[in-house]
Amino acid sequence: MAEALSRDLSKMAARMLLRHCRGLVLSPSYASSRYSSRTAGSATNSFKVKVVQFFNQHFHDLEDILAYSSIARNWKVKVKNRSYNKTRERYGKEVAAATFVLNLNGRVRCRGQRRWIHGRLKELDICLEGIDVSGSIINFDGLENLASLKFLRYLDLSRCPSIDDWCLSRLGTLAGSLEELSLAGCHQVTEKGLACLCHLQNLKRLDVSDLPRVPYKGLVCILLEEMLPQCEIVGMDMTAWDEVDQDLDTETHQDVEAHTASRSWRPT
Template sequence: MLYSSSRYNSSSTGSTANPLKVDFLQYLCNRFYDIETFVDVSYKLKKWNIKRKNRVCIEASQHFGDEVAAAVFALNMKGRISIINWKNNLDFQEYEDIRLEAVDVSGSIINYNGLDNLVKLKALKYLDLSRCPHIDDWCLSRLHAFAETLEELSLVGCPQITERGLACLHHLQNLKRLDVSDLPSVSKKGLIRILLEEMLPLCDIVGMDYGDNMDLQFEDAMNRGEMEEHLEAANNLKTR
């Protein structure tokens, strides 16, 4: 309960307190637990919305195929897509012929489960996952599905990605450009760049410089044992 001092009493000497202020303070006091409940409900609603948005588009997949289902998912995430063999006024049978070559879901709430909508794409060349707060190492372990097609990948600003997740990318041997700018959970970025270049010799690594957080004794760390440790971690992520 909220107690007011005598200076707020109308019978006390001096200036009379603003009744609106007293009522507002009393309201806040009475609603304290209501605010806690509101915050808890808001958090649960947020989790529910993330789960809902990342559901597999089963109906679209059954009626129109995996490529259309992936397109529906990406657009529901307010993303962008590029389609091969798109024609106006497609017949039902012709939906089977379209292929997604680019998917941009940057800044979205896509997570591990949401990738179920994308991993069946057969001709994906460009994938933008930048600034996605729920993309983590486990998510990167699923990108091996694009080993034969993916040429460009952006992971800019994903806060949960670490060097263990980046080690999973060694499957993407056709990758030509990898943007790993602004990854706060990755330490020794200069060393990681060298490891990425060794794993992906044909790929242009963007966003990490050789001098970033480079230990002066980096030669001791650049041994095969550490490289094998990262690759083993990547394989462990795949078996989830």
């Protein structure tokens, strides 16, 4: 009987304490100002101060964790995109570029071979012909590791969140060999960055699908066709005029339609 009465009293005390502290939990800033350490004369006030301090410390630590997490991500991006100068000096530019790509969980293909290399590089006498770093954290600094490759024909930068217009301006060093380039899903790329590709005159295939920051895709497609006449543009339709501003005058529409008709017929 006594044990049952004791349990009932404990439950009642717990409910009373919960009601008493409910406003404190829901509004810790108000309670903190009301129940400071100088005015906490009773045990109840002291308990409330401790509860407020706990919540304030908890949320403060949460903000610190988020801040440290952001710093860690930025540090990781910086480290992953560092220049492999020591590797280049010791083993050559091809090995340095391959090591950089493989450390980004990408893959490389050597000249004259069809298979792709993943994971670790087992040979040092290589000549890179293809690089796939799709979906990686490669950025402007990381592209420096690829700048001196003279036989690179295929480069996949699709879905790389850090690839932007400034990065595309750095691809001019690959103009002598690059034949296939994929920028699909690079959401930071705009039409200004695509204009930088005019130096890549050896391109045969360019994938520019899923670029949300590129307006007037029909006009941009025509621009790319004019800059790179030997290149197949994938992902943009020259005849898609739904996004074209209605303010374009009739003469401009006629000129564009005539150009489209002339480009649509090609001799076999």
